[in-house]
Amino acid sequence: AQKITQTQPGMFVQEKEAVTLDCTYDTSDPSYGLFWYKQPSSGEMIFLIYQGSYDQQNATEGRYSLNFQKARKSANLVISASQLGDSAMYFCAMREPWVSGNKLVFGAGTILRVKS
Amino acid sequence: DGGITQSPKYLFRKEGQNVTLSCEQNLNHDAMYWYRQDPGQGLRLIYYSQIVNDFQKGDIAEGYSVSREKKESFPLTVTSAQKNPTAFYLCASSMDDKQSPLHFGNGTRLTVT
Numbered sequence: 001a002q003k004i005t006q007t008q009p010g011m012f013v014q015e016k017e018a019v020t021l022d023c024t025y026d027t028s029d030p031s032y033g034l035f036w037y038k039q040p041s042s043g044e045m046i047f048l049i050y051q052g053s054y055d056q057q058n059a060t061e062g063r064y065s066l067n068f069q070k071a072r073k074s075a076n077l078v079i080s081a082s083q084l085g086d087s088a089m090y091f092c093a094m095r096e097p098w099v100s101g102n103k104l105v106f107g108a109g110t111i112l113r114v115k116s
Numbered sequence: 117d118g119g120i121t122q123s124p125k126y127l128f129r130k131e132g133q134n135v136t137l138s139c140e141q142n143l144n145h146d147a148m149y150w151y152r153q154d155p156g157q158g159l160r161l162i163y164y165s166q167i168v169n170d171f172q173k174g175d176i177a178e179g180y181s182v183s184r185e186k187k188e189s190f191p192l193t194v195t196s197a198q199k200n201p202t203a204f205y206l207c208a209s210s211m212d213d214k215q216s217p218l219h220f221g222n223g224t225r226l227t228v229t
Binding site: 050 | 149161164217
């Protein structure tokens with residue numbers, strides 16, 4: 001069964017606008033963590049933001065914020081004021097400590113292209 | 117500076133040969149991971165280790181082997197039994213708790229012909 005679903009294979013956004021990248025997840029573990037990573041064309045994986053399942057507030061890190069809707073099992077990444085350097089592949093990932101030994105499971109990714 | 121070092125960046129091998137990818141970390145992390153990435157796709161877990169001298173199979177362990185003799189090192193061997201070994205391989209490490217992100221190396225691009 002698919003644990004992490006990213007339904008948008010590719011997205012375009014105009015520079016300086018905000019964009020939302022979708023992520024839904026499936027778990028029976030009450031304690032889990034959700035992560036977003038950025039992968040530029042160079043291949044490195046850059047950690048962006050973390051949301052814990054018990055966190056009361058949505059996580060924010062600079063221009064990145066996470067729209068966490070626990071009942072819907074969604075954890076969408078919002079990038080505000082897009083920049084050309086934001087063009088990259090973005091991955092949503094989940095960790096389920098009790099169910100699967102703390103390993104991180106990744107979605108298929110969304111390619112984001114920022115237009116000038 | 118602390119980090120994860122993967123070497124080499126590019127690796128070329130003939131079919132039928134085993135090849136070992138290096139991964140070293142100086143972050144004092146307990147857990148280490150190996151992922152495989154195929155073009156345009158997500159990361160799939162090959163093996164992971166939460167403690168020295170112990171490791172578990174991930175989702176696509178067939179044709180691969182690992183060892184964890186030291187906390188700092190987690191080498192991956194791609195054996196001749198791996199049917200489609202050409203891929204981008206990423207090593208990662210983390211503290212062994214659910215809040216800690218994975219820190220990744222820069223990857224090794226393996227091409228087998």
